Amino acid sequence: MVRVVVGIKWVPNTQAVRFDPKTGTLIREGVPSIVNPHDLDAVELALKLRDRYGGEVIAISMAPPSAIKGLEHVLGMGVDRAILISDRVFAGADTLATSYVLANAIRRLGSFDLIIFGQETIDSSTAHIPAQVASWLDLPYVYYVEDVEELGGGRAVVRRRLEDRIEWYEIELPAVIATAMHSQQPRPVRLSYKLRAKTERRVEVWDNKVLGLDERCVGLRGSPTVVTKVTWMPEVPRKRQVFRGDPREAVKWLIEKLREEGVLPY
Amino acid sequence: MEMNQPSRFDAIVVGAGPAGATAALKLAEKGYKVLLLERGRGAGSKQVFGGRVYAELLRRVFGDLKDAPIHRWVKREALMLADGDRLVAVAYWTANSTSFTTYLGQLTSWIVERAVNAGAVFVDEVRVDRLLVRDGRVVGIEAGPDRVEADVVIDAEGVNRLLLERLGLVAKPKPAHVALGVKEVIRLSEKAVTERFGLEDGEGLAWVIVGSVTDYLPGGAFVYTNKDSVSVGLVLHLDAAVRGLRAHVHELVERLRLHPLLRRYWGDGDVVEYSAHLTIESPEFIPKSLVHDGLIVVGDAAGLLLSTGLTVRGVDYAVFSGFLAAEAVDCARKEGGFTRDVLSACYEQPLRRSAVYRDIVRRKRASKLMKDERLFRDAVRFAVKAASTIYELGEETPKLAEALEEAERAARLSKLSLALMLIRLVRGL
Numbered sequence: 001m002v003r004v005v006v007g008i009k010w011v012p013n014t015q016a017v018r019f020d021p022k023t024g025t026l027i028r029e030g031v032p033s034i035v036n037p038h039d040l041d042a043v044e045l046a047l048k049l050r051d052r053y054g055g056e057v058i059a060i061s062m063a064p065p066s067a068i069k070g071l072e073h074v075l076g077m078g079v080d081r082a083i084l085i086s087d088r089v090f091a092g093a094d095t096l097a098t099s100y101v102l103a104n105a106i107r108r109l110g111s112f113d114l115i116i117f118g119q120e121t122i123d124s125s126t127a128h129i130p131a132q133v134a135s136w137l138d139l140p141y142v143y144y145v146e147d148v149e150e151l152g153g154g155r156a157v158v159r160r161r162l163e164d165r166i167e168w169y170e171i172e173l174p175a176v177i178a179t180a181m182h183s184q185q186p187r188p189v190r191l192s193y194k195l196r197a198k199t200e201r202r203v204e205v206w207d208n209k210v211l212g213l214d215e216r217c218v219g220l221r222g223s224p225t226v227v228t229k230v231t232w233m234p235e236v237p238r239k240r241q242v243f244r245g246d247p248r249e250a251v252k253w254l255i256e257k258l259r260e261e262g263v264l265p266y
Numbered sequence: 267m268e269m270n271q272p273s274r275f276d277a278i279v280v281g282a283g284p285a286g287a288t289a290a291l292k293l294a295e296k297g298y299k300v301l302l303l304e305r306g307r308g309a310g311s312k313q314v315f316g317g318r319v320y321a322e323l324l325r326r327v328f329g330d331l332k333d334a335p336i337h338r339w340v341k342r343e344a345l346m347l348a349d350g351d352r353l354v355a356v357a358y359w360t361a362n363s364t365s366f367t368t369y370l371g372q373l374t375s376w377i378v379e380r381a382v383n384a385g386a387v388f389v390d391e392v393r394v395d396r397l398l399v400r401d402g403r404v405v406g407i408e409a410g411p412d413r414v415e416a417d418v419v420i421d422a423e424g425v426n427r428l429l430l431e432r433l434g435l436v437a438k439p440k441p442a443h444v445a446l447g448v449k450e451v452i453r454l455s456e457k458a459v460t461e462r463f464g465l466e467d468g469e470g471l472a473w474v475i476v477g478s479v480t481d482y483l484p485g486g487a488f489v490y491t492n493k494d495s496v497s498v499g500l501v502l503h504l505d506a507a508v509r510g511l512r513a514h515v516h517e518l519v520e521r522l523r524l525h526p527l528l529r530r531y532w533g534d535g536d537v538v539e540y541s542a543h544l545t546i547e548s549p550e551f552i553p554k555s556l557v558h559d560g561l562i563v564v565g566d567a568a569g570l571l572l573s574t575g576l577t578v579r580g581v582d583y584a585v586f587s588g589f590l591a592a593e594a595v596d597c598a599r600k601e602g603g604f605t606r607d608v609l610s611a612c613y614e615q616p617l618r619r620s621a622v623y624r625d626i627v628r629r630k631r632a633s634k635l636m637k638d639e640r641l642f643r644d645a646v647r648f649a650v651k652a653a654s655t656i657y658e659l660g661e662e663t664p665k666l667a668e669a670l671e672e673a674e675r676a677a678r679l680s681k682l683s684l685a686l687m688l689i690r691l692v693r694g695l
Contacts, residue, residue: 194389
């Protein structure tokens with residue numbers, strides 16, 4: 001039996017988001033939010049472990065109430081329990097304040113074997129949260145995990161793939177891991193699971209009355225990060241050069257051009 | 267872990283398009299326990315349409331449309347005959363609008379939201395694999411390993427009727443009965459749309475363009491103005507396209523977007539959406555029967571789309587059929603059950619008696635006419651040549667008769683064939 005907690009972020013679909021070139025900020029208006037796609041790798045890995053060893057998968061997310069939709073999605077995939085941490089005092093949090101809330105919420109869940117996060121989020125890509133949650137809870141942390149190969153007796157063997165090698169770690173449980181992006185194939189939602197999520201209102205909502213955290217440590221007040229400046233990457237105009245003719249000549253031409261541009265070093 | 271019978275519903279609606287969403291809304295309003303299923307993420311994410319909805323039937327079903335996501339009321343129409351970089355336009359301007367432009371996804375979401383507020387259960391991202399049949403009657407649906415049962419299933423799966431095909435209720439579509447629609451949405455500012463097209467705030471336009479824009483193939487291009495974007499696309503009759511299309515369809519759309527006479531309207535805009543879908547081109551697409559034991563077919567799946575060559579209606583017909591289906595569920599319950607005979611009396615017959623249905627089937631001739639390849643080539647060339655002879659003047663000013671004669675020569679048309687074409691055109695439309 002395993003008990004796995006999965007962290008979920010509810011993010012604006014960055015493929016649909018546009019930037020305001022004047023302010024450099026995201027125009028989120030009218031953009032539908034989605035479950036951070038890399039978190040679905042984490043959900044899939046958690047469900048696989050539960051399917052293999054039995055037990056329970058609990059999804060947890062700190063977000064506005066609209067994220068209920070996202071948690072219904074992971075319930076639809078087969079997650080057993082979903083908790084939305086939602087309170088106005090949590091708004092405006094940086095990664096430190098967010099990880100503080102998540103870690104304290106996870107503590108309330110009692111004993112567990114693994115906390116699994118996705119590699120990073122598509123809207124900020126800091127990859128801070130798993131490391132910070134591990135720090136708050138004083139747990140071992142391995143990232144870029146492709147698979148959990150063994151689990152039992154208070155230990156797990158996890159495999160992670162780096163650019164030039166594969167590493168195996170034997171870690172003590174409980175532990176925090178972050179999945180490598182695209183390392184899993186998230187399963188589709190099942191009608192009966194999603195139906196149950198919708199009709200039985202299964203997403204639990206925890207506000208700060210439940211968690212009882214010091215308001216100085218959460219939300220905007222608990223966030224030491226200051227964004228001092230956002231610079232806009234200048235748009236590089238395309239050169240729109242076309243070569244017509246013999247493919248062999250085209251290759252030579254292309255290599256020549258890439259050298260001129262300094263793309264090819266020699 | 268396994269759940270065989272999660273819950274039972276009075277009705278299951280397959281497909282959250284305008285037809286399915288309307289059926290779900292009206293059933294929920296009547297107090298039925300209804301499940302609305304959608305394959306895409308969110309309502310309407312798999313839909314494509316040209317850009318315009320006629321309002322009358324929607325008002326009848328939804329009441330006033332004050333909070334509906336209406337972009338612009340269409341007050342300017344034009345038919346354009348394009349031959350290369352010349353075109354003849356016939357325009358109709360009015361202060362009285364009967365149709366509006368919108369994004370279909372927004373309109374459908376608006377209906378689904380109302381349905382959910384009325385108590386319907388909406389589940390997206392679930393593909394229905396087949397209709398569940400027991401003793402020859404439809405009793406529910408199968409989605410992956412799950413089955414959900416209901417008294418009646420409303421099939422609103424759209425033009426790709428995989429469920430009905432699997433049950434053997436309809437055949438695969440024939441190329442002669444469908445067309446391929448391809449569309450780009452080009453984002454501009456609201457002000458740019460209003461000013462460039464000579465509109466007032468909230469006013470919109472609809473153009474149909476035939477001729478060289480489709481390589482003279484049966485079909486046509488369309489332009490609709492949305493709030494802060496323009497929908498530009500074309501529809502090609504599939505059989506003619508298979509036979510005669512030389513370029514790839516997306517090249518035709520690109521050519522249209524970059525057309526020397528038209529690109530000034532939107533050439534600096536961003537293409538924010540590209541979509542393609544099958545659409546219905548013939549009343550022969552309508553299934554032989556629109557009901558079966560435990561099953562009602564609505565919207566595109568029922569073939570309820572009318573393309574006259576000048577106008578296209580589908581969304582309002584879909585809404586209308588969804589509305590009728592909900593009424594039929596009420597009626598069938600009172601009449602003793604969801605058998606084919608009862609559903610036929612409660613849904614199919616009222617639908618077949620409606621003006622909507624009669625208008626669709628009496629366009630059989632028009633749909634033949636729309637397949638006349640000479641009409642899209644010779645008639646367009648004739649009209650454009652005549653106009654250019656009349657308007658592009660040097661030293662001489664030809665008489666109208668001379669211009670027409672020259673156009674006949676250019677289009678290689680005899681007076682007789684021209685006259686016949688005109689007669690067919692008037693009778694057909």
